[in-house]
Amino acid sequence: MDNITADALAKVGAQHFAMFDETPSAITDLLAGDLTFMSAGFLSIGQHKIALIKAILNCRVDLIVSDIDTVWLENPLPYFAEYPDADVLASTDSVAPTCDDNGLENPSTIGRYDLNVGLMLLRHRKNVTHLVEEWQHLLLQPGMPLWDQAEFNRLIKVGMFENDISWWDHTDRWERQYRLLLPALSSSRLVRGFNDSVSVGVLPLSLFPSGHVYFTQKLHEKTQTRPCIVHATYAEGMLKRHRLREAQLWLSDAADYYTPAGLLVLDLGQLEAPADWERLPSKDRVQFHMKNMAMQLTQFWYAAGVAVALSRVLILPLFICYCDELWHQSLEVSPHWLCRYPGAERQILPFQCSADEVLNYPKLDDLPSQHGAAVHYRESTLMKSPKLPEIFKADIIRVHVLPEGFQIEEQQEHLADKPDQAEHVPAEQQIVEPVLPWKVSEDDLCSRLADYGSRHVLYLTGTGRIAMNDDRQWERRMSHATRDRWQYTLF
16 A cells, blocks of 8 residues: 555554565555556556565465455355355456356356456465466566456466457457356356466355446345445446445545535436337437436536525435446447446346436536536435434425426415425425525525525425526536536437
C-alpha cells in the first residue's frame, strides 16, 4: 500500500504492513495519485500484488486474494474446503450463472469471461508457485505495460481450450462454443489449465457475484441466496462506494452523514411500457428507453432545483431503466440481446437502476465556482438505512405539485385522486400540507415552503418547472452532471 493509506490504517489501529523495499533491485514503491484503469499507478499495484502473493505462498500457506472493493458477508472457507483438489479457485467477471446448485460454474465460462484476480484462492503447491512466478515474470518485462488480470488469464488458458481466442478469430465470443481439451475433473467442474499443470475452478456467481450480477441484475434477490463475498466490479472509483451504499454494504460513513439539515425525496413518474414491449427489437427498445429516461431526467432536474433552492439534501431517485446502461454494446455485438448487457441472459427488463447508470452523479456537487450551485445528495436507499435517525422517518411532509394547467383552487379535487406512493412511509405519519403550482420561481418556492423549513423530510409527489434565479448557471450544473451519459447520438 502507499504511505498515505499505511498512515491512515496505523492511526485507527488496523493491522497492516507497508509494501516497501529500498534495495536497488526491488520493485519501485507504489505510485500514489492516479489509479484509473491502466494508469501507471494501477499497473504498479498489480506488480506489487503478485510480489506479495509469491512471498506468502513461499511461507507454505494457502492464500485468499481479496481486493479492497469486496464485501465479505459470510465466511468462504467452508466452501473452499469442499474443493480440496483445486489448486486455484477464482471469481469470474461473467454476468450469467451457468449452474443453479451453488457449485462451481461451468469451466467454459473461462473462455468468454476473465477470471477475476481480485478474489481468488491460491493453494501453496509447487505448480501454483510456478504459475505465479511465470505471471510475475511477464509483468516485469520491459516494453508495453501489462495488466495483471489479463496476463493471468492468458497463462491459465494455455492448453485449456481447443479453440482459444486468437487475433484472427472474429466470431462473437458470446456465440462461440468453447471445447475443453481435457474433460472436467470428475463432477466437481474443475478443469486443467496452464499446460495441464494446474486445476482451476470458477467460483459460483450465486455466492461470489460480480458487480453486474449483484448490483444491476440483483439475482440474489430473485433466487433468495445470500452471497459469501460481493465484488464491486463493473464500476469505477466513487461509483463503487455509491453502489455499496445503495446496497447498505458500506459502513464507513460518519454519523453526520446520516443527519443532514433536511432531506428532499422525489416520487419519480414513469412512462407506461408499450403493450408489445416483449416483441420489440433492440433498436425500438432503446428508443423507448431513451424517451422514458428523458422524462425521468426532466423530473430530476426539477427536484434538484427544489433541493438547491431550499438548501436540502436530495435523495437520488431509483430510476427505471428499460435497457442496461451498456445497451450500445448489445447492438454492436448482436441485436438478439435486446439491449441487455451481452451475455446477461437472466437480466429482467425493465429494472430499477442506480443513479450512476443515469448520471455522472459525483459532478452534482463538484467545483461550484465553475459549474454552478452544488446539489448535495444521498443514495436512494437512505430512508431504509438503520443508521438514519427515526425522526427522519417520522417527520415527513408531502408536497404536491399540481399538473400543468391546474389552479391552486383545484387542489382538493386533484389530491383526492392522487394515490399514496410513499410506500416506505406509514400513512399515519404523512401529513398532506403544501401544494405548489406547476411553474414556480425559486423565490416563490422558498416563500411557499418557508413554514416547513424545520421539517426533516419533504416528499415531492409531482414535478413541474422551476425558474432558478440564475438559470444559465443552473443549466451548466445539470449539463455537467448528465454529460457523457445521455447527450450522445443514437444511431
